[in-house]
Amino acid sequence: MTSYFAPEKTSPDGWSDPGPASRRRGVPALCLDRLRIECQRALEHFDRRAGASRVRVAPSAVPPVALPPRPDRADRAGNLFRTTIAGDASNDSMASRITDSGSGSAPVFTEKPSKARSYGQSIATFTPAPGKASDVAPIAGALPRADQHLVSHGSHLAPGQRRRAFVSMLVLVPLGGAATDIYIPSLPAMAEHFDAARFSIQSTLLVFMACYGIGQIIAGPLTDTFGRRLPALLSTMVFVFASIGIALGPPLWALIALRGVQGVFVACSAVGARAIVADCYDGAERSKASNWMTVAWATGPILSPALGGYLQLWFGWTASFWFLTGWGAVVVLVALLVLPETRDGRIAGRFCTAFRLYGQMATDRVYLPTALGMACVISVMYGFEAMAPFYVQTDLGHGPVFYGHLQLVLGSLWLAGNIFNRFVSVHQRVIRIITAAAGMSLLVSLLMLVLDLHGVFNVVALAVAAGAVYFLMAMIWPNGYPKCLGRFPDAGGSANALVSGLFIVVSASFMATASMFAATTAWPMWLLYVCVTAATLVCFRGFLAREFDYKIG
16 A cells, blocks of 8 residues: 655654655645644553553554545555544533544544543543454553443433433423422512511521532432432432421421421432433533423423412412422322433442542532532522512512512523523624623623612512523523533533532522612612622633633534
């Protein structure tokens, strides 16, 4: 076989000189030569990471580098040495494959590195060409042949199982949002029933959110160790019993404690449900599934407050918790009868090992700023839900059904922002979308803070300005989850648990601080909005500008 490259000369900087003939052919030949050298260096680099000596390949196993076949040079065309580099939609986990397209006996080297592969271990697999013996020396310290595999998420599941898992995820995910929001229109009625201050009643939401966040941090390693199905099933059963206890009308202190129990155990169900996306999908499919998961999650904040307003009007504040009891029972049946186990047993880790992975996540230069940025984004929604019921119903004199409809409109705007992001991100780079959305939200919040302090406080101003901020900040939300899950794809439960726990705990802290300001107008909420929108700009534009500098194709 004839190569287009003349005998090589090595320059002092390590690059090979292809000779005068190749130089006369111009850039393509030089590029192929540099590509060949880079591939060899990549082999050596991955080998060093595995703790072995340099990979030695028999000279006969590597086909000579040649230009693609041309009609006038078909007799001189050799095997084409190709390199394909493919990544997912967020360019986080890259798959590199070096393979021989000809009929030679070249080995196939496959490496799919990620930020965490089986709790920090990168799996390298060398596979000989079909029908040929391997010419590649084994890697020292590599996994046994039976355990060597390239992790392709969802490959361990049959198509029918993946469909069942996807449908189950759509049923399980909204439960946490519904448990947060469905009783929000009843907060003023609960304050009257218990004869308690606003902050005491708001504590039922703040305690739930704090326990919900902490519970997710615990549930991540739990679901990565014991799977998704069993923890979701058992935790939802406890959630159902806690909902029954609240619906029976206990004292306020017992209600707050039971809300904490609800938060801890619904977190386990939520983490397992969201981890299904990381278990079953890779690349562009993961981004699409994440969008559907976001839509399913948004149905809780969108529909449950409107439903809760009617339940409050017809039956009183306990009716919302009877409804949660019924929904939890449906989730138990789905987890028992429909949901398959999606966790790949080949990459399951131990509970303590999974917990240690949190240290790596917390120091990751992309994961942590993304999680904090998402905490600021979601604080817009949670801040409104904690404070606006008293503004709308107590201070402005509207009823629970009116507030439920208002929350329905705002939730629809949040969902519309999620959907609008899907179309815009195809044409504009994500970082530009984030900058524009957070910047405009900051301007709106500043304007409303000034107007409120000067006496402009009515339901129209509250609804229009909050709706604009909802829509704009919702455009940022769908881009964060795939980025965080993509950094640690083989620890999907822990990865989504930590990011969810962080954004809930941080947003609960923001809400608690704003709720302590005793005011009969909405300036504490607008001050919260100013702080979180400015922090969103700092997190994404200041620390993640290059990471989100892409379009979603």
